[in-house]
Amino acid sequence: MHEPVDPIPAEPARVAAPARRARIATLVALVLVPVAGAALIVAGHQARRHELEGRLAVLVTGLLEGATADEHRGHGHDFGHDRPRGAGYEVGRVVCAVDPFGVEPAGAATVADVEWVYAHHMCAITGPGAGWARSVRASGPIAVRLGDPPVVRVPEPGAGYPERVRRLIPERHHAAAFGGFGDEDAIETARRRFAVATGR
Known part of the structure; x- marks a missing residue:
């Protein structure tokens, strides 16, 4: 019998x-x-870092573009400032693009906190008949100490250049230092400013 x-x-x-x-x-x-x-x-954090890098780019660009002929020679830039004027040769204006990729101290959050800026730079000099593509240029990683006076250090080109870059730039930034410009807009902005300066 089954139970229900x-x-x-x-x-x-x-x-x-x-x-x-x-x-x-x-x-x-x-x-x-x-x-x-x-x-x-x-x-x-990324927005603040981007804002800080933008301010540092403007600051370092101003330092490079406002440098004297002697200061440019000290940076390792050969823009022909020591060549005689005349005979169709005129020393032009330096136009730079700067792309920061690191700071010291590492946790710096404002320009006032920054002691060193590590950046890629490209500087070109205006001159008669020379458009952006044919201008005399200097480029590569640099280290800039913010202070009074500021100090710009550029690794000397030639044999042994990579090792001089490694000595100048902290190890944590080596990949960025050898990676080239990350901000192509900075170069395009410099190219447009160069065109305005030369009328080309």
Whole structure:
């Protein structure tokens, strides 16, 4: 003889499903809120870093473009300032692009905190008949100490150049130092400023 079996109640299952979904939603929220918060912190840090690099680029560009002929020679830039004027040769204006890739101390958050700026630079000199593509240029990684007076250090070109770059730039920035310009807009802006200066 078979005993009657009570049917499985359906109501608790219907109640359990929404409760399970609510628990899952709570767990997802507990995971996503910190992740979203961390993403906002990272985005804010990157925005501040980008703003600092922009200010440093303007500052270093001004230092390079405002340097005297002797200072440029000291930087290792041969822009022909020592050549005689006349006979169709005129010393022009220096136009630079600067792309910072590091600072010292590492945690510097404002320009006032920065002691050293490490950057890629490209400087060109205007002159008669020379457009941007044919201008005399100097480029590569540099180190600039902000202070009074500021100090610009450029590794000497020629044999042994990579090792001189490594001695000048802290090790944590070596990959960036040998990576070239990361901000192509800086070069394009310098090219347009060069064109305005030369009327070309």
